[in-house]
Amino acid sequence: MTPADEALLRRAIALAAHAVTLGDAPYGSLLAGPDGAILAEAHNTVRRDNDISAHPELKLARWAARELDQDTAARTTMYTSCQPCEMCAGGIVRSGLGRVVYALSTEQLIQLNPASGAWPTVPQVGPALFAEARVPIDDYYRP
Numbered sequence: 001m002t003p004a005d006e007a008l009l010r011r012a013i014a015l016a017a018h019a020v021t022l023g024d025a026p027y028g029s030l031l032a033g034p035d036g037a038i039l040a041e042a043h044n045t046v047r048r049d050n051d052i053s054a055h056p057e058l059k060l061a062r063w064a065a066r067e068l069d070q071d072t073a074a075r076t077t078m079y080t081s082c083q084p085c086e087m088c089a090g091g092i093v094r095s096g097l098g099r100v101v102y103a104l105s106t107e108q109l110i111q112l113n114p115a116s117g118a119w120p121t122v123p124q125v126g127p128a129l130f131a132e133a134r135v136p137i138d139d140y141y142r143p
Contacts, residue, residue, distance in 0.1 A: 005101050008032050008079040011041075013103055015056070016081035019043035027081055029056035031064060031097070034075035039068075056080065057088035061095040074098045082109050 001009075008030065015028025027044040040063050042056035057080050064073050073096035078084075083102045084092060092100060110117035127133075 001101070004036055005077075005079070008036070008038070008077075009101055009103055011038070012079040012081045015041055015043045019045075022048075024048055027056055029060050029078055029080035031060050032077050032079060034072065039076065040064075053087065055085065055088050057084040057100075058091045061088065061091035061097065064097055065095040068096075070096050077101060082106070 012028045012030050015030065016026045017028075019028055020026045022043075025044040025046060028042070030041040031039045033039045040060055042059040042063075044056055045054040046052060048054075057078065060078060064076060068076060076097050077099040078092065078097055078101070080100065080102045082104045083106045084100060085106075104112070106117070
């Protein structure tokens with residue numbers, strides 16, 4: 001972790017603190033380009049937007065996928081106040097971002113707020129109907 005990383009991580013924490021003053025959950029993130037300049041910032045707006053996907057990490061991953069070319073995305077770092085959840089981590093991977101730096105780990109967050117680790121397990125059943133399910137996949141990827 002460099003002094004520049006620490007400064008940008010402090011900015012993400014400040015975004016989280018500002019979110020609280022707006023009545024939003026205390027999570028903030030930003031993207032820094034290859035030169036270290038801040039490209040975009042966001043905070044959690046799940047409650048305000050009534051949108052379970054309105055995490056700052058996912059909002060920024062979507063922004064990066066739309067606005068950055070692959071090379072720039074790969075050299076861009078996300079700084080975030082808390083370790084990205086599984087939903088956000090998937091979006092970050094698909095966006096092509098090169099690195100994530102976070103302040104609080106998921107384990108630390110759960111120690112501070114046990115309710116943040118209280119998500120139930122949802123049963124998944126499958127795979128099933130392979131021959132039928134593969135048709136649209138084959139049609140799309142193997143024209």
